[in-house]
Amino acid sequence: MSGFVSLVGAGPGDPDLLTRRALDRLEHADVVLYDALVSPDAVAIAARAQRFCVGKRHGRRSIRQETIHRLMIGAARRGRRVVRLKCGDPFVLGRGGEEALALAAAGVPYEIVPGLSAATAAPALAGIPVTHRGLVSGFVVVSGHSEAAWRPLLDALPPGEVTVVILMGLAWRAALADALMRRGWPPSTPAAVLLNVSHPDACTWTGRLADLGAMEPGGHGEAAGTIVVGSVVALRALIRPADAPAAVEHRGDTKEAYGSR
Amino acid sequence: MSGFVSLVGAGPGDPDLLTRRALDRLEHADVVLYDALVSPDAVAIAARAQRFCVGKRHGRRSIRQETIHRLMIGAARRGRRVVRLKCGDPFVLGRGGEEALALAAAGVPYEIVPGLSAATAAPALAGIPVTHRGLVSGFVVVSGHSEAAWRPLLDALPPGEVTVVILMGLAWRAALADALMRRGWPPSTPAAVLLNVSHPDACTWTGRLADLGAMEPGGHGEAAGTIVVGSVVALRALIRPADAPAAVEHRGDTKEAYGSR
Numbered sequence: 001m002s003g004f005v006s007l008v009g010a011g012p013g014d015p016d017l018l019t020r021r022a023l024d025r026l027e028h029a030d031v032v033l034y035d036a037l038v039s040p041d042a043v044a045i046a047a048r049a050q051r052f053c054v055g056k057r058h059g060r061r062s063i064r065q066e067t068i069h070r071l072m073i074g075a076a077r078r079g080r081r082v083v084r085l086k087c088g089d090p091f092v093l094g095r096g097g098e099e100a101l102a103l104a105a106a107g108v109p110y111e112i113v114p115g116l117s118a119a120t121a122a123p124a125l126a127g128i129p130v131t132h133r134g135l136v137s138g139f140v141v142v143s144g145h146s147e148a149a150w151r152p153l154l155d156a157l158p159p160g161e162v163t164v165v166i167l168m169g170l171a172w173r174a175a176l177a178d179a180l181m182r183r184g185w186p187p188s189t190p191a192a193v194l195l196n197v198s199h200p201d202a203c204t205w206t207g208r209l210a211d212l213g214a215m216e217p218g219g220h221g222e223a224a225g226t227i228v229v230g231s232v233v234a235l236r237a238l239i240r241p242a243d244a245p246a247a248v249e250h251r252g253d254t255k256e257a258y259g260s261r
Numbered sequence: 262m263s264g265f266v267s268l269v270g271a272g273p274g275d276p277d278l279l280t281r282r283a284l285d286r287l288e289h290a291d292v293v294l295y296d297a298l299v300s301p302d303a304v305a306i307a308a309r310a311q312r313f314c315v316g317k318r319h320g321r322r323s324i325r326q327e328t329i330h331r332l333m334i335g336a337a338r339r340g341r342r343v344v345r346l347k348c349g350d351p352f353v354l355g356r357g358g359e360e361a362l363a364l365a366a367a368g369v370p371y372e373i374v375p376g377l378s379a380a381t382a383a384p385a386l387a388g389i390p391v392t393h394r395g396l397v398s399g400f401v402v403v404s405g406h407s408e409a410a411w412r413p414l415l416d417a418l419p420p421g422e423v424t425v426v427i428l429m430g431l432a433w434r435a436a437l438a439d440a441l442m443r444r445g446w447p448p449s450t451p452a453a454v455l456l457n458v459s460h461p462d463a464c465t466w467t468g469r470l471a472d473l474g475a476m477e478p479g480g481h482g483e484a485a486g487t488i489v490v491g492s493v494v495a496l497r498a499l500i501r502p503a504d505a506p507a508a509v510e511h512r513g514d515t516k517e518a519y520g521s522r
Contacts, residue, residue, distance in 0.1 A: 116377060139402055
């Protein structure tokens with residue numbers, strides 16, 4: 001049997017937000033290489049597979065990107081069905097392009113199984129539409145991982161014309177807010193920080209752009225989290241009227257907040 | 262029994278790209294109100310539901326947005342489990358925010374079930390990563406529905422610093438390309454048009470930004486289709502080496518192109 005690699009997006013966390021195709025690939029996998037932040041419940045779906053965490057874990061050195069490539073290619077060449085399970089969508093700030101290039105260069109057959117990126121799923125689950133007729137007709141998604149990644153784009157954006165979504169930027173929140181305000185975004189612009197979206201300990205902060213820098217993520221990690229800036233954030237108070245935004249609001253379950261059956 | 266509305270994203274087309282939560286809501290629905298462009302195979306999953314197309318269909322007047330709100334609210338108040346099935350993601354250029362506001366104002370319990378937006382899923386399925394380390398660390402998604410929607414944002418974007426994704430903009434492709442080139446984007450910037458993504462008749466055009474205006478979508482509609490502009494489009498030739506980009510390339514099956522088992 002010929003080996004095969006599926007680069008699969010695991011979505012924001014809750015296995016209920018996996019696609020049917022992702023579920024199928026996990027159920028039939030021989031080998032799963034998963035990121036550390038992927039939900040254990042999603043990994044567990046691959047019941048009959050050998051499963052390896054290849055992402056950065058607290059207190060351990062992360063595996064080099066080249067090593068991940070080597071593991072995927074090696075397993076596929078041994079005839080295995082390999083699932084490379086990545087947080088969110090493989091091609092949205094996830095190095096999926098690098099992994100696809102490595103597989104293509106090695107001549108290993110593979111596919112992309114897109115997943116729900118936190119860039120859109122996190123705001124949606126929090127009741128924030130990233131676009132809204134009469135407010136904004138576009139949004140920007142940018143990596144907050146390093147200043148070099150976000151500054152050139154954020155410095156160019158016309159204030160108020162677009163919703164800004166920043167992934168992996170929590171550690172830079174003060175500098176990000178400062179950059180936008182210097183560019184002309186009003187300090188009163190609504191902002192949100194969405195943590196552990198779709199997980200049982202999901203948590204949402206909303207406030208003004210001017211207060212974003214001083215926001216405290218509490219026990220949540222500094223690296224994860226989705227920042228949203230723009231007028232649409234204010235819709236959350238209307239879209240979820242039973243749950244008025246406060247300083248930091250801890251919720252037991254995202255689904256419950258929407259009155260799920 | 263108390264009624265309930267699920268605003269569900271159907272993803273780009275193929276029912277395999279529905280989430281497990283979306284499948285669950287469809288299987289248990291009493292009433293489904295679906296957009297015209299949603300795949301019939303996705304609608305058919307709601308086997309026991311009353312199903313109504315509420316989107317614009319060729320040769321018929323489209324149902325007004327307020328009528329959709331009235332139908333959802335009325336069915337929920339009669340105790341029905343209602344699924345409002347929308348293309349892509351309900352909160353990405355989909356008027357989902359308006360529908361959520363209407364449900365909230367009516368006091369009807371509801372939830373958002375995010376779906377795969379064509380904004381990220383269409384490029385991923387075509388082998389185009391919207392971000393790539395060393396090339397771009399962000400992307401912009403904008404409605405191409407009207408000039409007022411796209412021009413203020415596109416006129417402000419720093420050339421080359423970001424991937425541009427335009428939904429529903431095929432009819433404006435010449436003006437969109439012109440606006441970007443006037444702003445300073447090189448005419449040689451790689452561009453792609455992705456039509457009927459994840460459907461059996463999926464089709465991809467790739468070329469230069471300078472040639473986008475003259476691109477012919479053929480039998481495909483003018484309204485649908487995803488436009489991608491930026492250096493990442495060139496990666497497609499490497500990521501899918503067996504399928505070199507040509508003028509217009511009709512493929513039998515997107516999955517096949519990735520060497521699916």
